[in-house]
Amino acid sequence: MKFTYINYGEDIVENLQERMDTIYVFSDYGLKNTYKKSLKKNIFKGVPTILTFDEFKEKVFKTDKIILREAKRFISFFNGVKKELYELLAMESYYDVIDFADSFFRYYKELNEAMIEDIKNPQPWQEKYINNFKYLKKKYDVYLERKNYILMDWIYKKENIDLDFIKPYKKIIFIDIMDFTPLEKEVIRRIQGNLEIEFLLQISREDYSEENLTIDSVTLPEKKNYIEVYEVSEDIEELLTLETLREKSGGGEVYTPDISRNRYHKILPKIYLESTSAVLNDTVLYKFLKTQYDLIASLESRLNYKLPLLELKIALDNLEFREVYSINNEDLKELYNLLDEDYTYLNENGSEKFQYIYGELLKINEFTKVDDFVRYFKEDLNLEKFYEKEYENLFEKFYEAVTLAKTSEYMLGEEEFKKCFSKGSDIYKLILQYMNNIEINRVKATYEEGEKKVIVRDMEGAKNRIGRNTYFVDISSKTLPGNLGKRSLFSENQRKENNLSTKDKNRELAKHKFFQGVFNSKNTYIIYRKNEGKGEDISPFLTEIMETYNIKVNKKIIKEEAILKNLQNIYMGIPVKLDYTDDTLPKTNGDFPNEQCRIGAYDYDTLENCEYRFYLNKISEIEPLVKEWNKNISMKFLGIYVHSVLEKVIDNTWKNIVFENNFYVDEEWIEKLLLDYFFYNRDKIPVHLDNYFKEILIPRFRDNILKLFKELERTYSDKKIRRFESEKVNWDNREPFVDDEIKFYITGRVDFILESLGENLILDFKTGKKQDKQLDFYSILLYGDENKATKGIYNVFNGELEYSEKVELTRESLKESIINFLKKDTYSLSEKKSSCMYCEYMNICRRDF
Numbered sequence: 001m002k003f004t005y006i007n008y009g010e011d012i013v014e015n016l017q018e019r020m021d022t023i024y025v026f027s028d029y030g031l032k033n034t035y036k037k038s039l040k041k042n043i044f045k046g047v048p049t050i051l052t053f054d055e056f057k058e059k060v061f062k063t064d065k066i067i068l069r070e071a072k073r074f075i076s077f078f079n080g081v082k083k084e085l086y087e088l089l090a091m092e093s094y095y096d097v098i099d100f101a102d103s104f105f106r107y108y109k110e111l112n113e114a115m116i117e118d119i120k121n122p123q124p125w126q127e128k129y130i131n132n133f134k135y136l137k138k139k140y141d142v143y144l145e146r147k148n149y150i151l152m153d154w155i156y157k158k159e160n161i162d163l164d165f166i167k168p169y170k171k172i173i174f175i176d177i178m179d180f181t182p183l184e185k186e187v188i189r190r191i192q193g194n195l196e197i198e199f200l201l202q203i204s205r206e207d208y209s210e211e212n213l214t215i216d217s218v219t220l221p222e223k224k225n226y227i228e229v230y231e232v233s234e235d236i237e238e239l240l241t242l243e244t245l246r247e248k249s250g251g252g253e254v255y256t257p258d259i260s261r262n263r264y265h266k267i268l269p270k271i272y273l274e275s276t277s278a279v280l281n282d283t284v285l286y287k288f289l290k291t292q293y294d295l296i297a298s299l300e301s302r303l304n305y306k307l308p309l310l311e312l313k314i315a316l317d318n319l320e321f322r323e324v325y326s327i328n329n330e331d332l333k334e335l336y337n338l339l340d341e342d343y344t345y346l347n348e349n350g351s352e353k354f355q356y357i358y359g360e361l362l363k364i365n366e367f368t369k370v371d372d373f374v375r376y377f378k379e380d381l382n383l384e385k386f387y388e389k390e391y392e393n394l395f396e397k398f399y400e401a402v403t404l405a406k407t408s409e410y411m412l413g414e415e416e417f418k419k420c421f422s423k424g425s426d427i428y429k430l431i432l433q434y435m436n437n438i439e440i441n442r443v444k445a446t447y448e449e450g451e452k453k454v455i456v457r458d459m460e461g462a463k464n465r466i467g468r469n470t471y472f473v474d475i476s477s478k479t480l481p482g483n484l485g486k487r488s489l490f491s492e493n494q495r496k497e498n499n500l501s502t503k504d505k506n507r508e509l510a511k512h513k514f515f516q517g518v519f520n521s522k523n524t525y526i527i528y529r530k531n532e533g534k535g536e537d538i539s540p541f542l543t544e545i546m547e548t549y550n551i552k553v554n555k556k557i558i559k560e561e562a563i564l565k566n567l568q569n570i571y572m573g574i575p576v577k578l579d580y581t582d583d584t585l586p587k588t589n590g591d592f593p594n595e596q597c598r599i600g601a602y603d604y605d606t607l608e609n610c611e612y613r614f615y616l617n618k619i620s621e622i623e624p625l626v627k628e629w630n631k632n633i634s635m636k637f638l639g640i641y642v643h644s645v646l647e648k649v650i651d652n653t654w655k656n657i658v659f660e661n662n663f664y665v666d667e668e669w670i671e672k673l674l675l676d677y678f679f680y681n682r683d684k685i686p687v688h689l690d691n692y693f694k695e696i697l698i699p700r701f702r703d704n705i706l707k708l709f710k711e712l713e714r715t716y717s718d719k720k721i722r723r724f725e726s727e728k729v730n731w732d733n734r735e736p737f738v739d740d741e742i743k744f745y746i747t748g749r750v751d752f753i754l755e756s757l758g759e760n761l762i763l764d765f766k767t768g769k770k771q772d773k774q775l776d777f778y779s780i781l782l783y784g785d786e787n788k789a790t791k792g793i794y795n796v797f798n799g800e801l802e803y804s805e806k807v808e809l810t811r812e813s814l815k816e817s818i819i820n821f822l823k824k825d826t827y828s829l830s831e832k833k834s835s836c837m838y839c840e841y842m843n844i845c846r847r848d849f
């Protein structure tokens, strides 16, 4: 075997001769095509045999069995060992099995590649897994044999090596293939007697083990090219830095270690094209179907398939989904209102459009066959509207995926299919699984004369940029080396001992690929990302280069504040002025309709903390831009729930208390009341919290309501009570609290008032945090003075009654702060920035953060 070593910076294919008796095997398509393009066309001579390594393997591993790919592998596994899976692992459904089957397939693929039957020295806990695998493999092999099937993953094994293909040749050259599995080495060993073998490698002789046919280490070469490094933190900053560099340095190709996350074509479609290969997942059709599936899968079976509103919101965040159902801003507003009102599920009050979407979901969930979907796609969905002119064979590939799902239906048989895929959502998932990552062709882009488009490419291809400019983007600790570890049962040491691929080896290979790209170009520009919030830091490979050659990070090209301006410059050629610094908001009497303003305790709290927020919230009534709804019960809803129940209890007891001093309340009646309100609010309570609500909250609220009445009885049973009331106060006829150019009224609803001879009690019922000045505010509101009532907070969660000892707000200070506010010409921002932390107006606030 001959080994030829090429230096970094030299062209690895330059000196390859063109011989018809030689098989040329390249590490990847890019390199293969570079060589192919360099060949002189000669129709008499023909073209030599040029293959990628994967193509070569397809030629030397042969099978006459039926090859199962993708989801068919899982179906066959489930079908073949269903009984055993249930007995051994209690797995019942097809979808239970998928993760397990994936590890099972990978385990035997690795054993085949390592040419071993068993793992040496497994730990006792691993033996259990391995024994399960062995048992299932034995049974599954019988099934595969009977059906004459073989899994795509398992074709590459010793028994399937067939060297017929190499017979007409004299020589084989492996170009840029840096590492071989034991099985691949076995192929080479068997070829050795028949063909002359050469390895062409771009690495230093000392870094490569000829004996083991793999990289030992990756050392840096003597630096001969020019390298510049830049640091950025965000996508747009990265793109603008790149554009500035390309402009300055005369263009060149752009490479990334993670092509899937690059979005330049979306930000600057005039300059950047999407990469040439596309998958079905990129299409509007897939995105719509996936969103629709997610919604069906979220239907709550425990509540007769109700639709969770948060899931509907997520679906409507998806542009494709909105367009198909013609969802407009009014519809979105309606959904947000329902969420604001704490609805968890769509009820009959939802608009016609929402009911229509919901109806479709229920209909699809009833489907029992793949054909039901085919009919739905053809007749109801009107696939034409998903046509995208940039793809050549979108519908062809889509129907290919649906046909594969049909084949699975056929493989399982009608009865078995029904058992595996009992609901429409299960079949939908299967169809999506077949669509996943299916490659489709993008129509070749046409260019205007003189127009230059850029495609960001996978880093693999950077090594072919001999003597030219190369730009690397998205370089960070997250992408380089990235996540190298495949999920595995075994430790790194066990992998080494058993000849399986190791993280260390994969790391060296990734490093070598990066170094080839960096050192093969004439001028290399590397833009790396550092963003603590996103967990991104400089890549260790880049650090090694910078430290070795003493390369410093270049000064930032783009200032953050100028990003928008630069982007528009590039896109439109129109400069924009960004130096808006005025953060004041003028206040006029026109802000107060009818020269009046009414504020409650919460409004006053807002006014005191931030007048600007008061303006946005109270005067302009602007809805916050970003609202956070979550899948749990909101504190607001719990507050309303508890207040409603307490209001009812107080309404039912006041007569007994005022006329008879009888504080008795029936425990069972309270519990029933709490349960009645629970069912009344059924659409607002997520079903996963039912038990928590019924078993924990309701008994707790019941006991604490009883405790409150006991406490009131203890203090007031010997006193004459004149008033025992809840939330029934109407303050519309009162005099203004401040009577100036603007009449300022204070208003509010007090949770509970008790008046006895010579004593007033104000209580606020709380389920959340208390507000300091609220009780004084109510005392001033009800009795004109902060000292005319005993005030307390009753926490219905923990049953604690806390009396307020200290006065936080006096009538005078309340008046003074309102007068001061009225005198001002502007709405000021909050004094401390810390108040802004949870402010829902942060995005539209004029404060410079």
Ligand code: SF4
Residues within 6 Å of the ligand: 610, 612, 613, 829, 830, 835, 836, 839, 840, 841, 842, 845, 846, 847
């Ligand atoms: S972000 Fe701060 S300054 Fe701006 S409105 Fe909110 S609290 Fe006021």
